[in-house]
Amino acid sequence: MQIPFMRLDRQFANHRQEFMNAVETVFTHGKVLQAKEVSDLEERVAGFFSLPHAVAVGSGTDALILGMKALGLKPGGKVAVTSLSFVASASAIVHAGGVPVFVDVEDEHYMAREDVLLDLVASGKVDGVVAVHLYGQMTELKEIYAEAKKRGVFVIEDAAQALGATRHGTPPGQYSDVTCVSFDPTKVIGAQGSGGLVLAREHHVAEHMKRLRYHGHAGQRVYTEIGHNSQLPTVQAAIIGAKLGHEEAWRLRRLEIAAAYTETLNRLPFASAPKVREGNTHIYHKYVMTVPNHRDALAAHLKAAGIGTSVHYSLPLNEQPCFAGIHQCVGDMAVVKRATQQVLSLPIYPEMTDEEVRYIREALKAFKA
Numbered sequence: 521m522q523i524p525f526m527r528l529d530r531q532f533a534n535h536r537q538e539f540m541n542a543v544e545t546v547f548t549h550g551k552v553l554q555a556k557e558v559s560d561l562e563e564r565v566a567g568f569f570s571l572p573h574a575v576a577v578g579s580g581t582d583a584l585i586l587g588m589k590a591l592g593l594k595p596g597g598k599v600a601v602t603s604l605s606f607v608a609s610a611s612a613i614v615h616a617g618g619v620p621v622f623v624d625v626e627d628e629h630y631m632a633r634e635d636v637l638l639d640l641v642a643s644g645k646v647d648g649v650v651a652v653h654l655y656g657q658m659t660e661l662k663e664i665y666a667e668a669k670k671r672g673v674f675v676i677e678d679a680a681q682a683l684g685a686t687r688h689g690t691p692p693g694q695y696s697d698v699t700c701v702s703f704d705p706t707k708v709i710g711a712q713g714s715g716g717l718v719l720a721r722e723h724h725v726a727e728h729m730k731r732l733r734y735h736g737h738a739g740q741r742v743y744t745e746i747g748h749n750s751q752l753p754t755v756q757a758a759i760i761g762a763k764l765g766h767e768e769a770w771r772l773r774r775l776e777i778a779a780a781y782t783e784t785l786n787r788l789p790f791a792s793a794p795k796v797r798e799g800n801t802h803i804y805h806k807y808v809m810t811v812p813n814h815r816d817a818l819a820a821h822l823k824a825a826g827i828g829t830s831v832h833y834s835l836p837l838n839e840q841p842c843f844a845g846i847h848q849c850v851g852d853m854a855v856v857k858r859a860t861q862q863v864l865s866l867p868i869y870p871e872m873t874d875e876e877v878r879y880i881r882e883a884l885k886a887f888k889a
């Protein structure tokens with residue numbers, strides 16, 4: 521049996537008519553940028569996160585960049601960020617003119633150590649924080665945001681992997697100035713290409729991001745600052761809108777698959793299931809197990825059985841060549857280093873069949889460590 525790590529072809533096969541209708545509507549009316557589908561999507565996603573303002577942009581990366589610019593990041597400003605994430609969580613800081621300050625992770629859920637973030641904010645060592653909700657569950661930000669507010673430090677939530685997640689019953693966005701969403705095709709709600717959206721609690725921040733997304737345009741062909749061209753195409757907004765209607769059903773199916781994997785892993789000595797933090801609902805955007813001693817051998821064993829896996833992530837961000845000479849680190853980064861050698865992600869998408877899930881569980885059991 522062949523089970524690739526991702527199967528967007530199957531998603532399309534299951535929802536072909538709905539997606540094609542969305543595309544046809546846009547091609548027929550012909551307003552391919554900034555049409556009603558875009559503003560409808562903004563309104564819906566704002567409602568989903570219970571936040572007042574949403575600005576659709578070209579990607580999750582742009583959401584982070586525009587967010588930081590609108591929150592006033594100055595050239596050379598320091599921004600604390602986890603050392604375990606997709607590169608964009610930190611490269612966006614550099615794009616926005618800042619310097620990433622990498623923080624080691626805790627070893628349960630692999631998110632940036634909250635005590636270190638709090639200390640950086642309280643001691644005035646950073647101008648901002650990019651808090652990443654990793655793999656599909658949320659980090660805790662209440663205390664960090666309260667301290668940041670007192671000191672004029674901004675907090676941005678990178679919720680690229682956490683659409684649908686909650687902490688103590690509330691979605692991302694409650695303890696930050698700006699929250700960023702990605703509609704990258706690998707995400708739980710993905711465009712047929714790139715897409716992103718940025719949420720804000722303040723009207724003036726949202727208005728600034730709207731100007732930044734289109735060349736600093738303030739109306740009447742007056743451009744008040746150097747901006748970007750980062751518009752979410754109408755056709756992508758229409759497709760994302762269609763997919764959003766399936767968010768709950770898809771999430772529940774991923775949860776079923778995750779529970780099945782966890783049941784198997786709990787009985788195996790060589791790997792452990794992802795830990796869900798108390799108070800969190802995990803959406804399993806990624807199902808990331810920890811394999812302390814035999815990660816690469818297990819990946820090879822699964823590959824031989826036709827099962828695609830992935831590693832999120834294979835290098836601490838502070839070791840990525842693109843940040844050489846343009847970052848700072850807090851601590852010895854020992855936990856993130858270990859994590860990058862032990863994490864392994866299993867396929868998890870709602871279109872997987874029960875038979876495929878069973879096959880993966882059997883393949884895990886058959887591994888001889």
Ligand SMILES: Cc1ncc(COP(=O)(O)O)c(C=O)c1O
Pocket residue numbers: 579580581582605606608609652678680681701702703704714715716
């Ligand atoms: C945590 C995180 N932040 C930011 C991004 C960037 O989003 P995009 O690919 O839409 O630019 C991604 C994923 O792609 C991500 O996983």
